[in-house]
Amino acid sequence: MGIDFISAEFDVVRDDARCTRCRVCEKQCANGVHAYDEKNRRMTADETKCVNCQRCVAFCPTRAIKIVRNPNTFRDNANWTASVVNEIYKQASKPGVLLSSMGAPKNLPVYFDRILINASQVTNPPIDPLREPMETRVFLGKKPEKIRRRPDGRLDCALEPQLELALPILFSGMSYGSVSYNVHKALATAARETGTLYNTGEGGLHKDFYAYGANTIVQVASGRFGVHKDYLEAGAAIEIKMGQGAKPGIGGHLTGAKVSGDVSATRMIPEGSDAISPAPHHDIYSIEDLRQLVYSLKEATAYKKPVIVKVAAVHNIAAIASGIARSGADIIAIDGYRGGTGAAPTRIRDNVGIPIELALAAVDQRLRDEGIRNNVSLIVSGSIRTAADVVKAVALGADACAIGTAALLAMGCRLCRSCHTGKCNWGIATQDPALVARLNPDIAARRLINLLTAWNREIKELMGGMGINSIEALRGNRLMLRGVGLNEKELEILGIAHAGE
């Protein structure tokens, strides 16, 4: 109350006539919004604690609850918006860096929504994916520049190690620690069922999930948490994490409070100790140094696994990617400005980096111009929301897309953006055993499989409409795209024509 008071963002509206006082909402809310007033025999709500995760709404048996935006407003001001003003109040009462979660909510252009996809009419007929074979399988890794023959004249079929994906979608890195055990279990199960990969993030690999190694990308970040020989050997590929779209130039920091039990064992650090990933890898200050880490990992795993280098999309991404493509890496993963996170400084998340669409188009073009596009495959993320986004990304030059937030949504996440509190009511971004138990890994895996299956169907339909029966023929095929409402510079960078041209 008083000068420190920040008015609640949401209001809890309860229909008293419908409410049976079953107290389910009270039990479901880890934030302690709902309470039972014994004396007056009615439910009360403390809306200041509400993050609008919709858990109570989804579980109230009589559909008595609605969470609505609090109509209480500051005087309208397009410059000093309510969120800007409230952030100042928060920092005036406590001198800290603002911490947020999930992808940037700012209203910047989403280029995917301003790109339209082509379809065949009359000439070059469309293909019916229900009737004809359509190929969405992709192989990630270095491709040979030219056909090589052995001394006896036969084809030299030896390839650098490749990742085979049944569809051009994989799961983004989300560490055990930032998400729960059950989330990893669901991701691993779904990846195996659908023939794709999930990614450990930088928190190590729980011993129970070594069995899913063939569908796992193991990450090596600057903190090197949980990185040891067996871990490197367990995965199908190794990803060096240089950066992340939600927080380019910033390291990771899991507070000691979350480093307990299995999380500590998996990261191989003592319980209660902060898990700090420094902003840079302190042994990488150049492309040459990166090359050294790439090759030390290849040496440690006898050149059997592709090495991925993950970077955030930043201003000079094309030049950076060109360097990475020469570092010996097999795959570059680029994470865009809108990428998700379990926790990031608000200012970094909302103001640093560039949208993935522009980064991808610039990188693909640069690598082609330099004749090194086949040196690497490209995985893009941040944020891929639909099968249409996947198709557009592939047409802009991606080999595959990684999804993080979309996968969490499939598992129940309501995008309440409070992962950093560790009290996720949907059992996702939490380590609290009671909350973790809310996510049934089998059901979550099934929902992930449904999502990927549905997207794969949609990708095939969109491809069929264009008269394309193989995803390989779509990659970098920018003639299939047109922009709407984009200026000349944007079209130039995206390498596409305007609708009507």
Next chain:
Amino acid sequence: MKIDASLYTHRALNDLLRSRTDETSVENCLGLRFIGSGLSHGTVLIDGVPGNALGAYLDGAKIIVNGNAQDAVGDTMNKGEIIIRGNVGDAAGYAMRGGEIYVEKNAGYRVGIHMKAYKNNRPALIIGGRAGSFLGEYQAGGFIIVLGLNDDGMPIVGNFPCTGMHGGKMFLRSDCRDVFFPEQVTARPAGAEDMAEIKPYLEKFCDAFHYNPSFIENAPFTVVTPDTQNPYKQMYVAN
């Protein structure tokens, strides 16, 4: 078995080392990188100067170098032993979690950064001479020991040691009057209990490089420990 390193690529040499269980002598080594990456068994003796990332992810093997080593020795090492009869370059022992590295002479910049410990894995990095700047930055566990046996008149450690340190212990064989430590660590003269902790490492050092243990121990040691496991706790405001 003796191997002429100049006839091998790093890939071929590592293939060979992986296939061997006993002692291998690698001669004529002139900057070959990645030797012993992830190696879990056997002993490798190296004559010459191995290149960067010697013994990265080492997982149990023993490596002895008769000469200097370059950057990133023992990066993310888990188990095993590396003995360098000379100097090492920058970033030795980066994020090492287990095993021991003994360096007879001096070490470069950023040594022992992010060294950590876990359960029985307690890494130790012992440097006979002096260490460069940023020693033990973000140290989260294990022992970093610098003996200052260099005779070039340079200080035992460069600038900014222990920045962001949040675990483990650093020992410097010096009263450290001229060393400037950051706020979140405590530097104090080492007591008998502290010295007992590092005694086995000092003995091994003396054994490897022929020093008299009492000469090493009869000098003031400073021990540096972090004040908290959670250095950045007060930094954030939930938004």
